[in-house]
Amino acid sequence: MTKDSLIKGTVILAAAAFIARFLGVVQRVPLQNMLGDLGMASYGIAYNVYALLLIVATAGIPSALSKLVSEKLALGRTEEAERIYRSAVWFAVTTGVLMTAVLLFGAPYYAEHIAKDVDAAVAIQALAPAMLLFPLIAIMRGYFQGRQTMLAGGLSQIFEQILRVVTAVVLAYVILRLGYDVKWAAAGASFGGVTGALAAFIVMIVFQLRLKRAASSERRTISVEGERLRRRDIYRMLFRLSVPISLISMAVPMIYFIDSSIVIPLLEPWTGFEQAKETLGILTGRAQSLAGIPPILAIALSMSIVPVVSSAFARNDHQEVAAKTSQALRIAVLSGLPVILALCVAARPINQFLFGDAAGTGIIAFLTAGSLFQIMMMTSGAVLMGLGQTARPVLYVAAGLMVKLVFSFLLVKPFGIYGILAATTLCFIVTMCLNMLDLRRSVRYQLLGRRWLGLLAATVIIAAVGISLEMALHSFGDWFGTRWNGFLHAALVGVAAIGMYPALMLALGGIRPDDVRHFPAPLRKLLGRWIKNQESGRAM
Template sequence: MSKKESFIKGTLILAAAALVARVLGLVQRVPLEHIFGAVGNASYTVANNVYLMLLTVATAGIPSTLSKMVSERYALKRPGEAQRVYKAALIFAVFIGLVMTVLLYTLAPVYATLTKQPEAVPAIRAIAPALLLFPTIAMMRGYFQGRGYMAANGISQIMEQVLRVITGIGLAFFLLHANYKDEWVAAGASFGGVLGSVAAFGILMWFSSKLRKEDRRQQLEDLSTGSEQLPLMRIYGDIFKLSIPIVLASLAVPAVNFIDGTLVKPLLIHQMGNLSATNTLGILGSRAQSIAGIPPILSIALSASLLPVIAAAFARGDRPHLERQITLAMRVSILTGMPIVIILCAAAYSVNGLLFSSLEGSGIIGLLTLGTIFQITMSTSSSILIGLGKVNLSMGHVLVGIVVKLIASFALAPFFGIYGIIIGTGLCFLVITLLNLRSMKAIVPFHIMSGRWTGFLLTVIVLFGAGYGLNYLGDLTTAVLPPRVGFFFACCLVGISVLILYPVMLVVMRVVRKDELGSYPRVLQKILRPLMRLQRGSAGSA
C-alpha cells in the first residue's frame, strides 16, 4: 500500500470512528432525558459542558502535534528521540490530568453556585476523575496516529462511547429506582464518562504492548543508541508552540456550550423564576444541543475527506487545484448539511414529541438546529484554514466569535430570553465563518456557489415550507393514533419528502451541475447522477 493510500485509509478510519462515537454520544441523551427530571437534566448539562470545555483545553491540539513530531522522527530513523517526545507528553498528561481533576472536584461548588445550579455539584464531581485518564489517552492516540496505527484510535473511541453509554444509562436507571434524588441520578450518568475512559485506556494499553513487541522484533529500540537526548523543556516548547493555537481554534463549540451552561440561569432566572430557568437549561442541554449535534456529523465527515487533498495541494503550490478543492469542500459541507437542518427544523415539534418526555422546547430545538448550518461552515472553513498553515488566524477568529457570543447573549437575553442566547450562538458561528472565508480568499481566490445562491436559497425556502406543512398534516394523526406513532409518521413524512425533493431541486435549479459531478464524493455522485437528465445541457462550474 502506498503512503498516500495508507494516509487516506487512516483518515477514513478516524472519520468513521468519530462518526460512530458522535452518534453513540447523541443516542445516550435521549433515554437520560426521560430518566431525569428538570434538576437532573440541568445538572447533567452543566457538568457535561464544563467537563468537555476542560477536556478540550487539556488535550485538543497536542495529540496532532505529537503525531507530527513522532512520525517525523521515525521517518528520520530516530526512534529514540520519538520515544523521548512520547514520554515527555505522557508526563505532561499525568500532571495536567491530576491538576484538572483536583481543580474540577474542588471548585465544583463554586462553579455550580456561579451557574445558579447548586444541584450540579455531585454530577460535576462524578465526572472529574475522567480527566485523570483522558489527557493520557489523548497522548497515546497522538502517538499511535504518528506511528500509523489508526485502528487503535478508532476502536478505543468506539469502545469508550459504548461503555460510557451503557454504564451511564445503567447507573442513572439504578439510582432512579433506588429513590435517589435527581442530582444523584445525574451524577450516576456522569460517572459513565469515567468508566468510558477506563475502557479506552485499557484498549490503548493492549495496543501499546503489541506495538512494543513489534518494535523489539524489528530491533527499533536498539536504534535509539546515539540519538540526541532532547531536553524536556525543548520538547515542551515545540509541543506547545504548535498545539496552543490549535487548542484555541478548537474551542468554538465547547466554549459556546460552556457559556450557555454558565449563563442561561443567571440571565433568565429573574425573568421566569428558578424552576422555569432550570427547566429551560435542561431542555437546551438534553434536547436542543443533542438534536443540533446531528446535522454537522455527515457534512463535516464528507468535507473532512477532502482536507488532506487541500493540504497536499497547498504544499505543492498547485493553486488551481487548491481553488477547486476549497470550493468543493465548502460546497459539499453546505449541500450535505442543509437537508438535515431543514428536516429537523421543520419537524422540530414532532422530533421533540417522538424522542423526549414532553413537547416543551420545540422552538428551542428548531432555532438552535437552524444555526448549525453556520457551525458546519465554521468547522469546515476552520479546518481548511489550519490545513493552509494559518492556525493563528483560525485561533483569532474563534476568540472574536466567542466575544460576539458573550455580547449578544447579554444584550439579547433581556428581550428574547433563551432565544436571544441561541441567536448569540448562531451569530458566533456566522462571524467565525465570515472571518475564515475572508482570510481564505486572501490566500487563494475561490467561490462557494457563485451565481447559484438564489437557486439554493429558493430550494431551502420551498422545502422548509413544504416540510413544515407536511409536519402539520402528520401531527393531525396524533388525534387517532398513539402520540408517538403519530409523531413518528410526521417525522418520516417530512424526512422522506425533503430527502427526495432536495437533490431534485438542486439539479433543477442548477445548484449542482452536470459538468462538475465527477469532482464530488462518490456517495453524492450516486445520488445525483440519475437526476442529471432533468438538467438540459450543462453550465460551467463556479
C-alpha cells in the first residue's frame, strides 16, 4: 500500500469526515421531526456520554499508536511496529468490555441524578454494545494512520455513518408506528451506533487482510532492540503518550458532555423543566451538528499531521516540521472560515430548511462562530502532540475546561443559554492561545503574518453583505412554504458568502498568489486563471 502525503491524506480524511458529518446532519433532520426537540435532548445526552466514554475507553491510544508506528517505520523497525499494534489491540478488547458495562449499569444513575432526564437512560444503554467494537476500530484506524494510509479509516467512517443513519431513522420510525413513546424511539435511534460499529469493523478487517498480504514481502529480521521490546514496555510507551493525548482529545466531547449535564439543571430555575429540556434538544440536535461542520478539515488535519510531524521530528528535519506546521495551520484557518461565515449568515434559512422552523437560530449561529477557535485549538494541539509535547497541552485543556465550567455558572443567569455558549467559546480561545504560545517556542511557524488585515476586512464585508441579503430575502415573506423558502434563501446566501470569499481574500491580501499553489488542484486552477486575468488587467 502506498503512503499518503499530508495533502492527499488530509483530503481523504476530510472527504470522509465531511461525508460522515453530512450524513450525521441528514440523520438529525428526520429524527428531529419524529422525536421533536424534547426527544432529541434525550438522544443528544446519550450520544455525548457515549462520545466521551469512547475517548476514555481508547485512552488516546489510536493517536499514540499512530505516532509510535510512524516513528518505528521511519527507522525501518517494522516488526516493532507490528508488536506495538498487537498489544494495543488487546488493550482495546479489554477496555471495550469494561466501558460497555459502565454504560449499561451506570446509565440510570447519570440520567436521573446528573442530567436530570430519566428518559435518556434507555438511549444510553442502547448504545452500549457499540463500545465493544469501537475501541478496536479506533486502534485499527490509528495503526493505518501511522502507516500514513488514510483510505482505510476514511471508508470505515463512511460505511459506519451510512449504517448508523439508516438504522437510526428506520428504528425510530418503526418504534413510533408501533405506538411506543418518544423515549423508546430515541433508544432505537441510539442503536444505530451499534450497526454502524459493525459496518466499520468489517471495513477495517478487509483492509487488515489486504495489508497483511501486501506487507508479507517486506518483513524484516527482528532487531536486537525489537527482541527486548516486551509487552509491558510497549504499554509503558503507549500510556506515556496516550494519557496526555486522551485528555487533549477530550476537550470538545467533554464540553458537549458538560452541556448535556448542566443545561437542564442551570436553566430550569429560570425557564422551567420543559423549556430547559427543549433548549438542550436544540443545542444537541441542531446547533452541535451544524457547528461541527467547519472543523471537519481541522479534524482531518489533526489526524494527518501527527504521523507526518512525528516522522520529520524523528529525523531531526526541523525545516520540514516548520513547513508542515505552517501549512497545516494556514489551511485550517483559510478553509474553515468561509464555511463558518456561510453557516452563520444563513443560519435562519438553514434552520428552517432542515428542521422546519427557526427555533434556536441564534444558538446555531453563536456556536458556529466560535468553531473558528475550536479549529485552531485542535490543529495546534495536534502539532504539539506530533512533537511529543503532551504534558503542557494537558494543562491547557484543563485550564480551558475550568473556564468553561466557571463561566457557564457565572453567565447563565444574565444571558441564559447564550452565557453557556459564551463559556464554550472562551474555553476554545484560552486553550488555543496557550497551545499557540507553546508551539511558538518549539517551531518557527508562520501563520498568516500581515494577511490578518485582509482576512479581517474580507470577513467583515462578507458578514455584512450576507446578513443584509438574508434579511432582504426574509422580508419577501414565505412564498414557497417554510422548508422550500429556507432552502432557496440558504442557497442564495451561502453561495454569495462562499463565492465572495476567494475574490475578496485575493483582492484584500488575505490570500497571496504564492498561497494558491498549496490549494487543491481544481481551486488552484480556477484561482490561477483569476490571478492571471487580474495581472493582465493591471498591465493594460
